[in-house]
Amino acid sequence: MPFGIGPLELIIVLVIVLVIFGPKRLPGLGRSLGTGIREFKDSISGKDEAGPKQEKSPDPERIEPTADPAAPPGEGGTEAAEKQVFGGERRG
Numbered sequence: 001m002p003f004g005i006g007p008l009e010l011i012i013v014l015v016i017v018l019v020i021f022g023p024k025r026l027p028g029l030g031r032s033l034g035t036g037i038r039e040f041k042d043s044i045s046g047k048d049e050a051g052p053k054q055e056k057s058p059d060p061e062r063i064e065p066t067a068d069p070a071a072p073p074g075e076g077g078t079e080a081a082e083k084q085v086f087g088g089e090r091r092g
Contacts, residue, residue, distance in 0.1 A: 021029055 018026060
């Protein structure tokens with residue numbers, strides 16, 4: 001076995017991991033460990049995912065303006081956001 005770890009030591013380590021994390025969390029732990037190793041290997045080899053898993057940037061028309069944190073308390077948050085987005089007073 002690699003690193004001088006025999007089957008008995010491997011079984012002992014697996015039993016300790018099972019006792020620490022429990023049977024309910026063990027599948028999720030293995031899944032996240034596998035995903036992390038796969039991402040690490042892909043980043044080392046230089047592979048870029050161009051598939052459907054790649055997240056799209058948000059649609060600029062669907063982004064709602066946020067309130068200006070520096071706005072005075074009496075001024076409405078929506079009005080401050082409109083001033084920030086439209087650059088001044090909005091007519092209409």
